[in-house]
Amino acid sequence: MQSNQQVIVSVPATTANLGPGFDCLGMALDLYNQIYMSFAPSTTIEVEGQGANEIKRDEENIVWQAARRVFTELGQPMPGIAIKLVNQIPTSRGLGSSAAAIVGGLVAANNLAGNKLSQDTLLALATEMEGHPDNVAPALLGGIVISVVSEGKVHYLRIDPPEELSTVVAIPDFELSTQAAREVLPRQVSLQDAIFNLSRSALMVGALCQKRLDLLTVAAQDVLHQPHRAPLVPGLVQVIENANRAGALSVMLSGAGPTVIAFTHNFQKEVAGVMEKTFLEAGVICQTKNLKPIVDGAVIL
Template sequence: MIAETIKVQVPATTANMGPGFDCLGMALGLYNEIHMSLSPGKLFIDVQGEGAEDIKRDETNIVWQAAQRVFQELDLENPGLTIKLINQIPTSRGLGSSAAAIVGGLIAANQLTGGILDQDRLLGLATELEGHPDNVAPALLGGIVISVVAEGEVHYIKINPPEDLNTVVAIPDFLLSTRKAREVLPKTVSLRDAIFNLSHTALLVGALCEKRLDLLSVAGKDVLHQPYRASLIPGMKEVIQAANEAGALNVTLSGAGPTVIALTSGFSEEIARSMEQTFQRANVKCQVKMLKPAVEGTIIL
């Protein structure tokens, strides 16, 4: 074990990007920091910033549980830890806060133990803890990541985002759990809808690889999850329409929501204003952020 304090920085993420349900995600330039050091015989957790009033400070804390998974993987006794969380990523808003906690906890604990586990194994552990790789993969690797789990192994390809791609992110002032957002989804879908999302996901990935931003408005459409989740988010449909009319390249739910994210070429005050005002007309307070995609994933500070 290393005696020094390990500090890591983990980006927010947006999953699905429209049609790429549970298999596509992108890192965003909004970050949490995790500071971790040995504290023999005790656990101490301090939380600053987003979620400070709600995040658990005991052994149910996600960062602590991720760290424990590393110690278990290495067949080490669980040491006491001091953990400091400095959070900018809002919790339960569809921006990958739990993925950031999991990835940050794994990376920090791995560094404390000498960096034994490699990146692919850490991604496998993160996927095991999160349940799917769409957020944890870009949180760890950065950029845009397509990921598939096959026979317990995560297979992925990272794409560097087009240089002129940016985002406008409207974050409503209410929580929406991933569990609740999944409960409204149908158990089965029609062949027509499956083909729709398969074809649009393929076009979206191709457009991102070829830097064809002009195709995003078509490629980013979805019929598998967003129509069902709209009932949970007042004003969602109107916000998407307003942002598109203001010039966005594509507008989707970020992950399970309630955050709505617009892909843009350059930053647009008009798009940001249209999203905020449309949510306000639905009696939903929100904050709007303009974020660059993050090419780098989790880094050790």
């Protein structure tokens, strides 16, 4: 093991569900976390940027745990490693911060260990750690990813996002844990609701494949998770309505929220302004960003 070798991995933010595609659709966005990793006499962890005050700097750190998972998979003892995290992705906001940490840790450690694990193995490990593939798949592979777990294996299809598709994300100034957002979901749904989401998920994938942005308004509708999560995000229903009215192609929760993402045809300033104003009327301060869907996932710099 070379003690002076350093790996730098850049991992994108991701938005999951894309409306109706609960736990199976995700897309990479151009906001990044960087992970610096090298062998060291003992483990040290530094954190800069988003989450610097909350992120653990011991063996509970997700990047460290992901690195350990790689060495375990390779049948090797966990070496001392120095980790430095430079984060742009806000934590617990529905933009895939934990997926970026997991994927970044796996990719960096795999590179340090000589790239012995395949991309599919890394995806399987990331899914096992995260519990579902909707964020980790686009974080690793880039683009838009449809993923299904069957008998422990992740089956996926990756598609390039339409070039003219852009997004506006409104990021509220409060955190919402994925666990809390999952706890409000019903254990059973009606046949009618299941058909509603199935049909729109299929339309969403078809519309993105054929670059039919005109179909995204209907394709993004959901009844399985957003109505149940709306009480956790003040102003959500109104933000979605007003942003659609302002010209967005579709508007939805990003992942478990509280971030709301609007799909737009190229960038639309009015949509960002309306989302900020509507959130403010509900007593929520938010920050908006124009983010572009991207084709690359985690890359070694």
